[in-house]
Amino acid sequence: MNLVTKYTGNAKNLTGLGLDALYYQLDQGHPVVTWNTLHGFPYHALTVSGYDANNIYYNDCWTGYKTSMTKGQFLNNWNTQARRAISY
Numbered sequence: 437m438n439l440v441t442k443y444t445g446n447a448k449n450l451t452g453l454g455l456d457a458l459y460y461q462l463d464q465g466h467p468v469v470t471w472n473t474l475h476g477f478p479y480h481a482l483t484v485s486g487y488d489a490n491n492i493y494y495n496d497c498w499t500g501y502k503t504s505m506t507k508g509q510f511l512n513n514w515n516t517q518a519r520r521a522i523s524y
Contacts, residue, residue, distance in 0.1 A: 440524050450521035455492075455507070458484060461523040471520040472513045474498070479517065 440447035450457045450468065458468045468484040475498050485502070486493040492510040495502050505513070514521075 437522065440522060444524040446524045448523045450519075450523055452519050453521070454519075455487075455511070458521065458523075459487060462486060466523045468521050468523040470494075470514055471517040473516045474513065484521075 437447040437449060448461070450461070458470075461468050462484065470482050470484055472480050472482055474480040474482070474496070477498075480498065482494040482496055484492060484494045487507075491504040491506055493502065493504045
């Protein structure tokens with residue numbers, strides 16, 4: 437939270453909240469960092485950049501690609517990390 441505040445002047449802890457909280461931040465033009473379990477890592481951060489009716493879009497720092505997963509896949513994965521998320 438302190439690091440995000442340092443660079444953006446504001447930080448919002450979204451941990452434990454649902455997709456609506458992420459959507460709100462995205463609709464305000466703010467990306468959301470979520471913690472997930474991917475690529476064999478028990479903790480892996482993704483920068484969520486958008487959504488539509490069926491998918492969540494994100495930037496994956498491990499692969500360097502913008503990609504997506506279905507909402508169901510995202511929720512199942514994000515739940516493994518107690519829905520940890522941060523935005524500004």
